[in-house]
Amino acid sequence: MLKIMTRCLYTILFTLCLMVPFFKMSAQQFLKLATTTSTYDTGLLDHIIPPFEKKHNLRVHIVSVGTGKAIKLGENGDVDVILVHSRQEEDKFVRNGFGVNRRDLMSNDFVIAGPESDPAGVKRLKNPVAVLKKIYETKQLFVSRGDDSGTYKKELSLWHLAGLEPANRVNSWYLETGQGQGATLRIADEKNSYILIDRSTYHVNRKHVRLKILFEGGGKLLNPYGIIAVNPNKHKHVKYKEAMELINWLTSAECQEMIDDFKIDGVNLFYKIN
Numbered sequence: 001m002l003k004i005m006t007r008c009l010y011t012i013l014f015t016l017c018l019m020v021p022f023f024k025m026s027a028q029q030f031l032k033l034a035t036t037t038s039t040y041d042t043g044l045l046d047h048i049i050p051p052f053e054k055k056h057n058l059r060v061h062i063v064s065v066g067t068g069k070a071i072k073l074g075e076n077g078d079v080d081v082i083l084v085h086s087r088q089e090e091d092k093f094v095r096n097g098f099g100v101n102r103r104d105l106m107s108n109d110f111v112i113a114g115p116e117s118d119p120a121g122v123k124r125l126k127n128p129v130a131v132l133k134k135i136y137e138t139k140q141l142f143v144s145r146g147d148d149s150g151t152y153k154k155e156l157s158l159w160h161l162a163g164l165e166p167a168n169r170v171n172s173w174y175l176e177t178g179q180g181q182g183a184t185l186r187i188a189d190e191k192n193s194y195i196l197i198d199r200s201t202y203h204v205n206r207k208h209v210r211l212k213i214l215f216e217g218g219g220k221l222l223n224p225y226g227i228i229a230v231n232p233n234k235h236k237h238v239k240y241k242e243a244m245e246l247i248n249w250l251t252s253a254e255c256q257e258m259i260d261d262f263k264i265d266g267v268n269l270f271y272k273i274n
Contacts, residue, residue, distance in 0.1 A: 031242045034063045034070035035083040036150060037180040039225070042200045042269050048258050052249045058242055066180070068148020074098055074228070077235030081243040083250075085150035085225045099228035101244065103251050106259050106270045107224040110154055112215040113185075113202055114140075114194035122194075123214050129161045131215050136164050139173040141193035145184050146176025150223075155196045158220065185209060198223055200269035225270075227251070 039045055040062060049060050063073060067084040074082045075098045083105065084090060093099045112122065112131050120140040122131040135142050144167065145152045159165060166174040175191070177184045181201045188195040189209040202213065227247050232240035249255055256272035263269065 029057075029239070029242065030059045030061050031081070031239055031246060032061050032063065032079040033081050033083060033246070034065060034073040034079040036067055036070065036085055036225075037064050037182065038085075038151075038198045038201050039083060039270075040064035041180075041182050042204050042264075044200075044259070044262055044270060047262050048250065048255055051255075051258075052246060055249075056242070056245055058245075060246065064180075066145070066147050066149030066151075067153070068150075071098075074230045077230060077238055079230065080239045081227065081229050081246055083225060083227045085223055086153045087224060087226065089150075089153065090226045090228060093228060097234055098231055100231045101247065102226050102228040103247055104273045105225045105227045105250055106256075106272055107222060108199050108268075108270050109216070109223050110151070110196055110221040111199050111202060111213045112194060112196055113188070113211040114214045115192045116210065116212045118214055120194065125215065127218055128158055128196075128215060128220050132158055132164065133162045135194050136162070136166065139171075141173050141175065141191055142166070143175045143177060143184060143188035143191060143193045143195050145181065146178050149181070151181060151196065151198060154221075154223070158196070161220075185211075203264060203267055203269060 035045070045062060053059055063079060067086045067089065070082045070084050071089055071093050073079045074093060082099070090102055094102050112128060114122065120135045120138045122134050125131050125134060144155055146167065156167065167176065177187050181197060182205060185195060185197055185201060185205055189211050192210070195211065227250060229240055229243040229247060230238045232238050259270050260268065260272040
């Protein structure tokens with residue numbers, strides 16, 4: 001009888017030991033972050049999120065999409081916080097009551113890449129608006145994301161400044177992919193075309209493409225990022241407290257230095273907010 005009881009006790013203890021990891025995993029909460037493909041594909045989030053997760057015993061579930069889709073997820077209450085790069089749309093998101101406590105997070109810039117031979121002759125031009133006008137005039141192939149991303153919104157704003165709207169008509173030289181930044185770059189490279197792209201995505205992929213940066217610099221190509229908590233008054237179920245903890249971490253002096261120190265082959269991909 002004693003042997004049977006002892007054996008049962010060992011069985012119970014062994015079963016409890018097996019269940020410990022399950023209870024730990026169940027106790028850990030999840031926070032949903034919708035963000036752009038550039039912050040995810042470059043590896044930046046793998047650099048700055050783990051210290052936060054460890055400190056708060058909180059797993060950040062990352063949804064990598066374009067800015068427009070990230071904002072839509074926030075509007076629907078499908079995520080707790082968004083990290084995007086289209087200031088006009090960010091302000092609208094807050095103004096319409098979907099987001100609260102927007103903070104500046106970091107910045108980088110856009111560049112215009114194209115064939116090394118530069119058939120449109122844009123390298124000598126002085127600003128990005130003139131570059132797009134030249135591409136339009138020469139009808140050289142231009143590949144666009146053609147989605148609701150921050151990159152596409154930036155591109156449209158530059159076409160608008162040029163007084164042109166190639167996306168609103170059928171043009172054999174203008175191709176919309178409807179895909180993410182990395183995939184769009186690969187398509188542009190295959191077709192040896194021009195493209196507007198954020199510098200970080202280009203740099204990460206530069207060894208795998210033939211396209212070269214032909215125009216860079218200037219205020220019109222700046223690319224600031226913002227982070228916004230989803231409004232708990234709009235969606236009661238969102239984890240507002242945890243979202244603000246993440247925002248406070250990402251905007252802290254410690255994390256800002258981590259953003260500034262994040263480099264690939266010695267090149268900064270993002271810059272902290274001064």
